[in-house]
Amino acid sequence: MSVKSSNSGICALCGQRATKTKMIAHLAACAATHDETGSPQPLVVLRFGQAGEPRYWLIIEAKADAPLRYVDKLLRQLWLECCGHMSAFRIGRRELAMTTASAIAFAGAASKVEYEYDFGSTTALTGELVGKRQGSIGRASVRLLARNEPLVWPCGECDAPATLVCPFCIDSGDGVFCDAHAEAHEHADEEVYLPVVNSPRMGVCAYTG
Ligand SMILES: [Zn+2]
Ligand SMILES: [Zn+2]
Ligand SMILES: [Zn+2]
Ligand SMILES: [Zn+2]
Numbered sequence: 172m173s174v175k176s177s178n179s180g181i182c183a184l185c186g187q188r189a190t191k192t193k194m195i196a197h198l199a200a201c202a203a204t205h206d207e208t209g210s211p212q213p214l215v216v217l218r219f220g221q222a223g224e225p226r227y228w229l230i231i232e233a234k235a236d237a238p239l240r241y242v243d244k245l246l247r248q249l250w251l252e253c254c255g256h257m258s259a260f261r262i263g264r265r266e267l268a269m270t271t272a273s274a275i276a277f278a279g280a281a282s283k284v285e286y287e288y289d290f291g292s293t294t295a296l297t298g299e300l301v302g303k304r305q306g307s308i309g310r311a312s313v314r315l316l317a318r319n320e321p322l323v324w325p326c327g328e329c330d331a332p333a334t335l336v337c338p339f340c341i342d343s344g345d346g347v348f349c350d351a352h353a354e355a356h357e358h359a360d361e362e363v364y365l366p367v368v369n370s371p372r373m374g375v376c377a378y379t380g
Contacts, residue, residue: 178226180319191228194317195301198230202316207309215274216302216316219246219286221371222295230301230316235274237312242273245313246286246296250370253378256289260298273313274303294372321369328352335364336374346374 179190182197184205189197198216213235221227229249233242239260247258260267260276262284267276276284277300286296308314324333326349333347337358340346348356353364367373368380 177320180228180230180317182317183315184317188320189317191225191319194230198316199302199304202232202304203306206307209307209309211305211307213274214304214306214308215277215300216304217242217273217277217298218301219296219298222285222297224371226322227319227369227371229318231313232304232306232308232316233273233313234308235303236272238270239267239273239276240269241312242298243269243286245315247288249315249318251288251294251372251378253289253372253376256291256376258286258288259290261285261287288372289376292375294375296371319369324367326352328355333367336367338363338365338374341374 179188180194181188182194182201184201187197187201214232215235216230216232219229219231231242231245243258243260262282267284277298284298286298288294324347325331326333327345327347329349329352331349334350335348335353337346337348337353337356339358339361347367353359365374366379368378370378370380372378
């Protein structure tokens, strides 16, 4: 299954388009101009990507003292939640409590934090600290700063952009189809198709975005 993509993303605060690397510099200037009034507090800037598929990425920021469960909640909202599966953050083999403060979990640029959603049909992510600043993001403990642009998957049978995923065939490499070819595909009668969505959980379990 091939994909046409640029590795670019969109700033959620101002709409600016930039590559994954340049986005960090953009956000260093942009985030402060989108702060709320109120006294600044320490924030950590975190980047998540799908393990093995770095074209899916998110940059978020969290209050330094925000427990990991808020980061978990945002990841579920943006990328993952299908039916309330379990999830966990880990450093090496050590699982982190969901009450761990974000700044403690993501203590240094060297320590990558692994995250898993659903211990059956697992979606695995890697998170890292990419910045720190003082700012005021209002009452929310975490917010989205930027994410990858939707990847364009060509239909397995023609070159049109795919709209549907066949979960039976996605692992074989040719499981995405335009509407017409989805209808012609051998699993059309099973009523199992899932939508093409901007998420590393596309085509998994019952994820519909
Ligand atoms: Zn921006
Ligand atoms: Zn599920
Ligand atoms: Zn097609
Ligand atoms: Zn199929």
